[in-house]
Amino acid sequence: xxxxxxxxxxxxxxxxxxxxxxxxxxxxxxxxxxxxxxxxxxxxxxxxxxxxxxxxxxxxxxxxxxxxxxxxxxxxxxxxxxxxxxxxxxxxxxxxxxxxxxxxxxxxxxxxxxxxxxxxxxxxxxxxxxxxxxxxxxxxxxxxxxxxxxxxxxxxxxxxxxxxxxxxxxxxxxxxxxxxxxxxxxxxxxxxxxxxxxxxxxxxxxxxxxxxxxxxxxxxxxxxxxxxxxxxxxxxxxxxxxxxxxxxxxxxxxxxxxxxxxxxxxxxxxxxxxxxxxxxxxxxxxxxxxxxxxxxxxxxxxxxxxxxxxxxxxxxxxxxxxxxxxxxxxxxxxxxxxxxxxxxxxxxxxxxxxxxxxxxxxxxxxxxxxxxxxxxxxxxxxxxxxxxxxx
Amino acid sequence: xxxxxxxxxxxxxxxxxxxxxxxxxxxxxxxxxxxxxxxxxxxxxxxxxxxxxxxxxxxxxxxxxxxxxxxxxxxxxxxxxxxxxxxxxxxxxxxxxxxxxxxxxxxxxxxxxxxxxxxxxxxxxxxxxxxxxxxxxxxxxxxxxxxxxxxxxxxxxxxxxxxxxxxxxxxxxxxxxxxxxxxxxxxxxxxxxxxxxxxxxxxxxxxxxxxxxxxxxxxxxxxxxxxxxxxxxxxxxxxxxxxxxxxxxxxxxxxxxxxxxxxxxxxxxxxxxxxxxxxxxxxxxxxxxxxxxxxxxxxxxxxxxxxxxxxxxxxxxxxxxxxxxxxxxxxxxxxxxxxxxxxxxxxxxxxxxxxxxxxxxxxxxxxxxxxxxxxxxxxxxxxxxxxxxxxxxxxx
Numbered sequence: 001x002x003x004x005x006x007x008x009x010x011x012x013x014x015x016x017x018x019x020x021x022x023x024x025x026x027x028x029x030x031x032x033x034x035x036x037x038x039x040x041x042x043x044x045x046x047x048x049x050x051x052x053x054x055x056x057x058x059x060x061x062x063x064x065x066x067x068x069x070x071x072x073x074x075x076x077x078x079x080x081x082x083x084x085x086x087x088x089x090x091x092x093x094x095x096x097x098x099x100x101x102x103x104x105x106x107x108x109x110x111x112x113x114x115x116x117x118x119x120x121x122x123x124x125x126x127x128x129x130x131x132x133x134x135x136x137x138x139x140x141x142x143x144x145x146x147x148x149x150x151x152x153x154x155x156x157x158x159x160x161x162x163x164x165x166x167x168x169x170x171x172x173x174x175x176x177x178x179x180x181x182x183x184x185x186x187x188x189x190x191x192x193x194x195x196x197x198x199x200x201x202x203x204x205x206x207x208x209x210x211x212x213x214x215x216x217x218x219x220x221x222x223x224x225x226x227x228x229x230x231x232x233x234x235x236x237x238x239x240x241x242x243x244x245x246x247x248x249x250x251x252x253x254x255x256x257x258x259x260x261x262x263x264x265x266x267x268x269x270x271x272x273x274x275x276x277x278x279x280x281x282x283x284x285x286x287x288x289x290x291x292x293x294x295x296x297x298x299x300x301x302x303x304x305x306x307x308x309x310x311x312x313x314x315x316x317x318x319x320x321x322x323x324x325x326x327x328x329x330x331x332x333x334x335x336x337x338x339x340x341x342x343x344x345x346x347x348x349x350x351x352x353x354x355x356x357x358x359x360x361x362x363x364x365x366x367x368x369x370x371x372x373x374x375x376x377x378x379x380x381x382x383x384x385x386x387x388x389x390x391x
Numbered sequence: 392x393x394x395x396x397x398x399x400x401x402x403x404x405x406x407x408x409x410x411x412x413x414x415x416x417x418x419x420x421x422x423x424x425x426x427x428x429x430x431x432x433x434x435x436x437x438x439x440x441x442x443x444x445x446x447x448x449x450x451x452x453x454x455x456x457x458x459x460x461x462x463x464x465x466x467x468x469x470x471x472x473x474x475x476x477x478x479x480x481x482x483x484x485x486x487x488x489x490x491x492x493x494x495x496x497x498x499x500x501x502x503x504x505x506x507x508x509x510x511x512x513x514x515x516x517x518x519x520x521x522x523x524x525x526x527x528x529x530x531x532x533x534x535x536x537x538x539x540x541x542x543x544x545x546x547x548x549x550x551x552x553x554x555x556x557x558x559x560x561x562x563x564x565x566x567x568x569x570x571x572x573x574x575x576x577x578x579x580x581x582x583x584x585x586x587x588x589x590x591x592x593x594x595x596x597x598x599x600x601x602x603x604x605x606x607x608x609x610x611x612x613x614x615x616x617x618x619x620x621x622x623x624x625x626x627x628x629x630x631x632x633x634x635x636x637x638x639x640x641x642x643x644x645x646x647x648x649x650x651x652x653x654x655x656x657x658x659x660x661x662x663x664x665x666x667x668x669x670x671x672x673x674x675x676x677x678x679x680x681x682x683x684x685x686x687x688x689x690x691x692x693x694x695x696x697x698x699x700x701x702x703x704x705x706x707x708x709x710x711x712x713x714x715x716x717x718x719x720x721x722x723x724x725x726x727x728x729x730x731x732x733x734x735x736x737x738x739x740x741x742x743x744x745x746x747x748x749x750x751x752x753x754x755x756x757x758x759x760x761x762x763x764x765x766x767x768x769x770x771x772x773x774x775x776x777x778x779x780x781x782x783x784x785x786x787x
Binding site: 001002003004005006069251255258259266267269270271272274275276278279280282283286287290291293294297308309312315316360361363364365367368371372373 | 392393394395396400464657660671674677678680681682684685686688689692693695696698699700702703713716717770772773774776777778780781782783784785786
């Protein structure tokens with residue numbers, strides 16, 4: 001049993017950190033968040049050259065073919081750097097969903113460009129009910145001469161203004177269906193929704209009789225539901241890894257500040273009231289990291305508890321990141337409340353991340369369904385501490 | 392990352408699991424709930440002997456000292472399996488986990504030969520005399536005096552919170568051998584026969600009604616100088632070795648116990664009614680139960696990471712403090728949730744006709760209160776994390 005990074009994974013982590021420190025330092029984050037789409041074409045190109053835009057996708061489509069743990073490592077560092085722009089939407093949301101839902105042709109046509117860094121994309125899921133359950137999806141699709149016509153509205157769509165295409169989750173004859181819609185489609189309107197985290201922009205997307213050619217229906221019915229489930233699990237793990245990186249950065253800058261800021265003639269980090277805040281931040285951060293990497297591993301290995309592991313991670317990290325942010329700002333005192341200090345940028349990301357793919361309450365209910373409702377039969381499983389050797 | 396067990400580890404697990412299935416005494420529940428303290432202890436002593444005869448006592452100890460030379464993972468498996476089988480604890484837990492390993496690390500050949508076999512067989516039970524009335528969290532403030540007189544030390548002083556003091560044949564005692572010294576200098580770790588004249592044991596009744604702890608009084612107790620463990624004046628170093636052993640694998644058993652309790656509570660939630668429906672259907676209780684599941688699961692994952700780090704670095708480090716903060720506070724929250732779920736039944740203790748699970752929940756609610764105090768308070772653990780992990784300046 002070895003629960004830690006391999007040497008290769010550690011090397012990857014160092015590489016991503018070094019790259020982002022050079023290419024996307026805090027000054028660049030601030031610059032990008034003040035732009036309309038937070039997109040930096042040059043940075044995008046360089047990340048694609050590293051293979052990151054195809055990180056988890058098969059080599060057949062130009063991907064890097066890496067595992068979920070490598071993905072988590074990369075995302076952790078991106079979260080640490082507070083990387084702005086559509087990487088998450090493109091790779092973890094649209095890419096992962098496309099890989100699960102699409103056929104070979106669709107993947108060559110759309111996943112290939114993502115891998116090569118030629119396309120940005122996103123997923124349009126939420127509607128005015130703001131529910132992360134499939135039951136909340138009502139956007140209407142109807143067949144028309146072999147093609148499909150979409151009518152309705154999506155909300156909270158990340159990076160829609162910079163996306164070359166988006167995957168829209170709708171209902172076709174009452175069943176869930178996934179449509180790939182290009183940005184240029186007639187009747188598609190993207191309006192920005194100014195929000196708390198300017199590094200990850202949100203939009204309202206209106207479908208006013210948008211025609212989707214038949215070959216761009218990715219999946220429907222159970223296939224759509226399963227693909228959504230798998231895509232969502234991968235994206236959620238990526239998000240929790242990213243959140244962990246953000247927590248680590250908040251912890252680092254807070255400890256650094258507590259060592260240097262002096263009051264009453266000594267560093268404030270010498271006071272236990274401050275030390276204990278920092279200790280709690282560490283506990284939150286390390287616990288989120290454990291949960292994130294286990295969930296990544298569980299998906300990678302396809303173990304039964306993967307769905308519960310994802311919800312454990314998101315339920316925990318949703319509260320933890322916000323709480324780490326609270327304490328970071330508190331320890332920084334007045335400085336922490338200023339615009340110049342970076343703490344609030346992470347605090348904002350923490351809130352936005354908490355709300356993405358369901359907050360702690362949402363995931364606790366999901367866990368209750370998985371664990372409590374079936375608790376009589378899960379005795380053996382609950383007690384398993386290390387995963388059985390499969391094979 | 393690879394969270395699977397190797398084939399030898401699985402073999403070890405299956406072998407031990409099978410042994411437990413065949414050997415955990417069927418009447419253990421009765422001894423646990425009905426026996427008085429001493430009778431129960433004699434039962435546990437007999438149980439350890441059985442474990443020892445089958446070759447499962449002191450599995451972490453090197454084979455040359457009668458152990459099994461088990462790897463860290465095997466130790467974790469051992470602890471998990473014990474908890475999973477709800478097996479009785481081993482009577483000589485301090486000897487096996489703390490004092491034996493310290494004797495192996497610091498003892499002379501004669502000391503090893505004299506003490507180790509009887510620790511394994513439970514023929515001699517050990518306690519640890521560290522804390523004093525004025526040396527609790529500030530352990531280096533130890534005042535119990537050891538004065539050299541010929542080839543003996545004469546011990547005078549008082550110890551407190553001594554677990555198993557009432558059952559112990561021997562005590563691993565931390566003393567101040569250099570009267571002029573302060574703090575970490577001038578301390579000596581010495582092995583004291585509890586039957587020596589001048590040793591007085593007074594059980595302390597704790598809030599659960601039990602007496603796990605004692606006060607120990609030493610009045611001109613003469614101990615052969617040959618019983619000093621390690622070098623005279625090196626007591627802090629020797630004691631620290633002991634404390635480091637304390638939390639290395641302990642968490643694994645705690646986690647399984649918590650998971651067993653959680654599982655039982657989840658089961659109860661289907662039959663216990665809240666607001667006219669089963670608690671399992673009450674949205675608030677569902678949230679709280681799920682949060683407990685999250686925390687117990689994360690404790691397991693943190694534990695696996697900590698074990699991996701010990702495996703790679705060779706020694707337990709301050710990460711143990713993170714674990715201790717996490718599980719003790721989690722247990723208190725969990726016991727509160729259990730009490731909430733059970734409602735008025737939560738307060739019924741052992742012997743009440745209407746008690747759920749023979750009052751186990753009322754007991755564990757009270758017992759959990761001690762978790763954030765014993766073996767280093769949460770405040771001290773946070774100081775350790777602040778200073779030794781995060782590098783913040785020491786506050787004292």
